[in-house]
Amino acid sequence: MGPEALSFLRSRHGVGDGSDLGRISNQQVFMSSLARQLVSGGTLGDPFKLYRLAKAAAANMRLSDTLDTQALLGIFQAVRTVGLSNMVFAQYPTGQDPDDVNRVVPNEYAAAQLNAALVADKPLTLSGTTGDGSESDPTGSATTPPSTPATGGATAPTTTTPPGGATSTVTLPPSVTGQTAAEKTCSRKLQ
Template sequence: MTELIRDRALRSLPTAQIRHGRLPRPHWWKTLLTVVGAALSVVLVSGTALAGIVAWRFAENIDQDVLVDAEGNVRAIPAVGDWPGGFNIMVSALDNAEGQFDGADRGTTVLNDANLLVHVAEDQQSAVVISIPRDLIVPIPSCPEADGEGFYSAMSAQQFNVAYSYGGMNCVVLTAEALTGLTIDYSATISLEGVAAMSTAVGGVDICVTEPIFDRYTGLDLPTAGTHTVEGFQAMQFLRTRYGVGDGSDFSRIGSQQQYMASLIRKLQDEGTLTNPGALYGIAQVATQNMRLSSGLTSLDTMVSMARVLADIPRENIIFVQYPATTNAEGRAIPIASEADVLFSKILNGERFTLADDPTGNGTTIDPNAPQPEPSAEPEPAPTSDAGEETPAPTVSDEPTASPDAPTGPEALDFGRGQTAAQATCSVAN
């Protein structure tokens, strides 16, 4: 049975606070495209020997979106090498996309069902992937119509997942910009069938559950606790389930999606997929048939550079975090403005941060059976003299040491819910 459709807007609810800010234009040929679920992390292509055939194949297969600003002007995408710093990209998995297998049961409205805002830091050494709940109540700004001949009126107190139905991906991007204060230069969409195809293309993704799960809405059936390799339709079921995990909310479902994405990036790194031109080319063929990219992402040079950087980025520097929100009496997600202000202030100011020791929330938990990180290398033995006697230890420096009260690293956000790509987690069955 497919998941039931819920009401998508409550106009009487309070309006979310808007924060404003702009990022420097990014130098994306040297930057990281971090994991974006089963979407962009597997569309990357590497290897100059394949450049000609891949470029032709991409031009032949990829559907493109042309992003515009609030006035309807096409966003300028500078050439390779013109941008310093970080960048932002919006990725949405569509519910009820054209031709979806259960479209006859879901009406005609296309929704942006799962939404990831990927931010790459100015120093290009870390990234944050923000999951925006689909039923987060937000204002939707005036959005250009798909034919470019007019604008939809601005609306207040709408669920975030209806933005696509008012102007396509342009409206999703404009809504996310108003919500976060970030400038978004790239976008990508993928259908539910595309998610299934991509999971198969990478050979499946390992996920973990604390207890058996059967969700009658999505049909997900995982009969045992522990690790399962999901691909194809089952991977899609896992990513969509909400009533089978945690408290049945979208927050719990986001936890499962974050677990999946972290496991995916570990798999791609461990197997060397991102530095294997042949493997990437096969995946890219599947990707181009199942995704729609903004025009700035269809450059082969961009994809090659992103793949090379992604192969080496430290997993602990990739943070998945939920947009700060709580649930109201009607079961909708409401932004927590004070926490969102802290989160996006750090992102806009280039301040690195971490999450609490166990930030997973009610949908996932740290996997107690996961392998522990490898211990640090043993210290070198003390050098000896020719006579076999131990050389005296070097004199301690007279330089002043750091104050005990001095900061020792990035601030931990105790309100943040999510995980890093280095952490292995399990979905909590309900």
């Protein structure tokens, strides 16, 4: 199963438009599905399963000096309280390079909005599509409303402000694609 999952995550030639951006969407499909499985399977509430998961991750990754099994357990515990709809997988916003149709360049306006929200540690809400390599689950079992189509990113981000004045959520421009872990999506076949 491991080699098949790795092949799926690295594939770009059979997904979306065949680009690296399609592969990113494909990886978001996988990560959101993995998050849903961890939550629904009770893994995040079972300390023995969490320890085995952290130990397997530590044995199969090259970790920094400060990231060890105990740190991974702490991350898993924090994820347990986040909620699937608050796990947002966003693709860095890009547009076609005017000098080379085979390349992309950052969408500076949308990138600034995404970066500012991340630096401010604000929860994100997506208003764009799931991206080139994925689509809402065609079986109709999506757990959140489908995203609205992208409109090029000219819309300013909005924020939700609860009583008391503290900003709680940043709604990103439609050119920032992605999905939440609560959204059930699937990979789109090569177009």
